[in-house]
Amino acid sequence: MNDSGLSPRLAKAIVNGLLIGLAVLSLAPLLWMFAVSLMQPGEASAFPPPLWSSSPSLHNYHELFSRMGMGRYLFNSFLVSTLVTVIAVLLNTLAGYAFAKLAFPGRERVFRLLLAALVIPAQVSMMPLFLMLKQLGLINSYAGAVVPGMAGIFGIFLVRQYARSIPDELLEAPRIDGAGELRIFFQIVLPALRPILVTLAIFSFLGAWNDFMWPLIVLSNENLQTLPVALASLSREHVQDNEMMMAGSVVTVVPVLLLFLVLQRYYLQGLLVGSVKG
């Protein structure tokens, strides 16, 4: 792009113009969501659409939390996502490290099987999983929402890629000194894996927070619903209450957006590690 025969100044203007244009397209819907969420009920239904409220207020947020039980959904989302994150990080790290550094019989075959299973869409398993969890009495419980996310092939893969870079000597030395494998894992491996653990945690949290289809199926009880499920059902019932729905979107989106902004370095890095073929 940098030497197109155009004059350098023109080229620079075009590149930056396109960057700005694309950024506007990316951010405008989100900014507008925020602007509309501060408007009075009905104010946004006008032509031309107003870009900013004439008297901005937190009225819609107040309504959402006091009348629509948004606090409850927010809590559910935090609880489910946090549980998934903690468990998934632990289990995937253990397994990923084992696949990278501990030669156990059948390791390669199991790993190949896992990779092959990566192509099966999760939806295939949903119908029997529902029946299984019904037998276990986990339908309409937080556990039911958490269970399928507790370990994932992608997470194992991510940790394995990273753990392979741990030098073998680092592990051999304590083994010779007689340290147990668990101690090695917690004292040496975990600290060495810290960056990828952060990445894995972000991935798990975002995945659980944004998940829609499974919580929609397994959490029909209103009191247990997560934000996306609650928002989808609210927005079907309150098609005309645009301003309030925008406030609901803000509440749903802001936590993950903040998480991303604070930890984006780890997130983007992890995305690259995860997508490089192993």
Next chain:
Amino acid sequence: MALCALALLGSCSHRDDGREVVRFWAMGFEGEVVTQLIPEFERRHPGIRVEVQQLPITAAHEKLLTAFAGDALPDVCAIGNTWISEFALLDALTPLDPRLAQTPSVQARDYFSGAWDTGVIDGRAYAVPWYVETRLPFYRQDLLKQVGIARPPTTWAEWKTAMAAIKREVGPDRYAVLFPLNEPEPLLNLGIQSPDPLLREDGRYGNFRSPGFKRALSFYREVFDRRWAPLASNTQIANVWNEFGRGYFSFYVNGPWNIAEFKRRLPADLQPTWMTMPLPGEHGPGASVAGGASFVLFRSSQHQDAAWKLIAYLSEPEVQVRFHGLSGNLPPRRAAWDAPVLANDVYARAFRDQLERARPTPKVPEWERIAMEIKLVGEQLANGRLSVDEAAAELDRRADRILEKRRWMLDRQAAAQMPAAGASR
């Protein structure tokens, strides 16, 4: 996070106050309004606390089935009349006859028979109607007068004459009637007027190729062919009340909740122009579907006695009149209709009249699905993608496919009950 946890603990602690909890689900707006009637009930029964959950109207059927599948049904629920047979067959409902026998305040004969019948499956009562709904035309008196028609049509032929006259008057950009394409009701209401049943052989097969239903299909098709109705769904119209006020269409077939909407949304100068009328039938005022919602007790409930008290309370004529005042819904009991608010309501009169003729839809669990197919096939018929004969055949084909499992189950039941009869054949 910690704050949220505290808030949750807080809400848990006031939850357990020693009273028996009855979980009650109701659909849509009614679920919101009914909470205003609960304090009085709780005052009369200090040992009972009612927990109301509002079901989103567009997802109510789905939610109920999901709750059934996940063993999470409430104690009592007001479900759509057309779903009662479904849940009865799933063995999810408690038969109510013993309780009805001991509750003089809830008397079957005080209810409109069409409404009561929807809750009676194989001779046993499973449901008590809460509010009734039947669809009929809201129409513009002034526009009808303008084209020289003095009284609202009562037969299809008269209705056609009126629509043709209006269409001539309003021109190509406006219409005589609105049959929203995203609802099965307009076509279904015409079809249920037919003397032929919608399903045949005890609900084993579709009967949409019957002469009666085909006449309904022809009428429906003609309305679109002659451009008396626009090819549009409710959502495309955006605001049906405004458009009705602007004369975009003069007849709008819809339910009683719209009485309140038209009163509220039409400007004052248009208020005297609109009225309701019974749905025209082939040869005189016609039947229509007995819709609405009825209370059911779920078999899984641990609080059946308390839940029944709630049903009995909400069925009292005075409570029903109050509920009508809050929501605009029409009560299913004749006693409630004697109250001045209802007896003197000119808009409710046509509903009152038509309710006596309302008919239940076929009592097969698959009906909700078949109704969806009626909507989809009706949309194709209106768009001219299917002829009347093709639409009838297509409906039968789809219904027969949906009813396949039912046929198998009925045959198996018959075989199990009468092995000898099967052998002798």
Next chain:
Amino acid sequence: MKPATAGWVFAAPALSVIGLFFGLPVLAALALSLTDFDIYSLAHIDNLRFVAFDNYVNLLRNPLFWSALGNTLYFVVVGVPLSIAVSLGAAMLLHSKLGLFKPFFRTAFFAPVVTTVVAVAVIWRYLFHTRYGLVNWVLSWVGIDPVDWLGDPHWAMPTIILFAVWKNFGYNMIIFLAGLQAIPEDLHEAARIDGASPGRQFRHITLPILGPVLLMVSILTLAGYFQLFAEPYVITQGGPLQSTVSVLYLMYEEGFKWWNLGNASAVAFLLFVLMTAVTSGLMWVARRKGVE
């Protein structure tokens, strides 16, 4: 504990979770798809029948399945290339030496990726509102009449495609950006000295080197786009005229609206077979062209 034993012990929890809550259900789904498991069977298990391949046969005869498949393919065939093109374009802009404030732009382009589909779909539904939407307002500046984006069967799917592209392009952009940064600068230098135009440089240097990345991105994007569900669920509810019913939407309705779990499993398996076929086909083509 020997390392070999430890290996199994460490891997066991994750493997059993995956085996129990994913592997087993997938196998069970195969069995389920050969039965007519439905709401009656949920009530009484003796209402269950083994129907062999009837579910599959009936699906292949059902016009709604074909139209759902058609809608899904429409979404995939238009959406995937468009999505990748925008990602690649954005990556090249960010890679260009002329761009300013790159970290800001990178974050801005990526922001839609982390947002929740349902929440932004709610925004989208409103942005594309026929009368009050921002989009029709902007179009009115250039004299375009209001378009009924979500009410017209011809426009509903394109609107959903635009949504998916907007939501997802940032993800692939990052991967492309890494790929571009791995291209040695002297290759471009040499080409420039030989007088190659930027277009030729792109075709003969950038694209071939990006080949493997492109292949991987295509496969991941294809797999994701085949699983279209939440967007139509929130934005159009499958309408108008069922023009946005996707295969997974059909599966959801069959399975969790009407509770025909046997039939829904068959839908899921057909989708799986289709996805596998398409991605393997893509790999095969790529291998013949010498990518990888």
